Amino acid sequence: LTAMDAKWQIGLTPNLPLDLRVNSGAGSGDLDLSTLRLTSLQFDQGSGSYEVLLPTSTQAYTVEIDGGSGSLQVTLPQQGDITIIVDGASGSIRFNVPDGLAVRLEVRDEGSGSVSRSSRLNLVSDGEGDRGIWESTGYEQADQRVLIRVVKLGSGSINIR
Numbered sequence: 001l002t003a004m005d006a007k008w009q010i011g012l013t014p015n016l017p018l019d020l021r022v023n024s025g026a027g028s029g030d031l032d033l034s035t036l037r038l039t040s041l042q043f044d045q046g047s048g049s050y051e052v053l054l055p056t057s058t059q060a061y062t063v064e065i066d067g068g069s070g071s072l073q074v075t076l077p078q079q080g081d082i083t084i085i086v087d088g089a090s091g092s093i094r095f096n097v098p099d100g101l102a103v104r105l106e107v108r109d110e111g112s113g114s115v116s117r118s119s120r121l122n123l124v125s126d127g128e129g130d131r132g133i134w135e136s137t138g139y140e141q142a143d144q145r146v147l148i149r150v151v152k153l154g155s156g157s158i159n160i161r
Contacts, residue, residue, distance in 0.1 A: 056080050067091050081144045088154040095160050102142030105134045111153040117160050
């Protein structure tokens with residue numbers, strides 16, 4: 001077994017609330033957090049390709065993403081009250097949003113990268129370039145909703161699907 005073949009599999013309990021911090025560096029990984037009770041997640045990507053599955057929660061939690069040069073795919077749960085803060089870099093970040101989930105996208109600084117939005121998101125407030133605010137129908141009235149706030153895009157891309 002060489003270092004290139006080594007794999008880590010880490011089990012975390014779903015029975016306790018977790019404030020989770022992940023610093024990835026180089027390499028790729030899958031983070032299936034779908035059964036956990038997150039209070040917050042800080043994810044510093046690095047240069048690898050990652051897939052993250054977020055958990056359903058009746059309690060609000062925050063996710064902070066510090067993007068890297070690799071690709072990142074984040075799958076949102078069917079329901080939840082989540083605030084996601086994105087500080088991008090040169091990689092691509094894709095959010096998989098289930099049908100029916102109330103979501104709001106705020107792009108505050110697009111950098112030189114690009115933003116691609118689902119047709120389910122309606123323009124609420126326009127800004128310059130890709131900056132602006134978009135919401136799914138019924139966002140303001142929803143009991144549980146997801147806010148994706150892009151504070152810095154960098155030269156990468158954001159894709160909401």
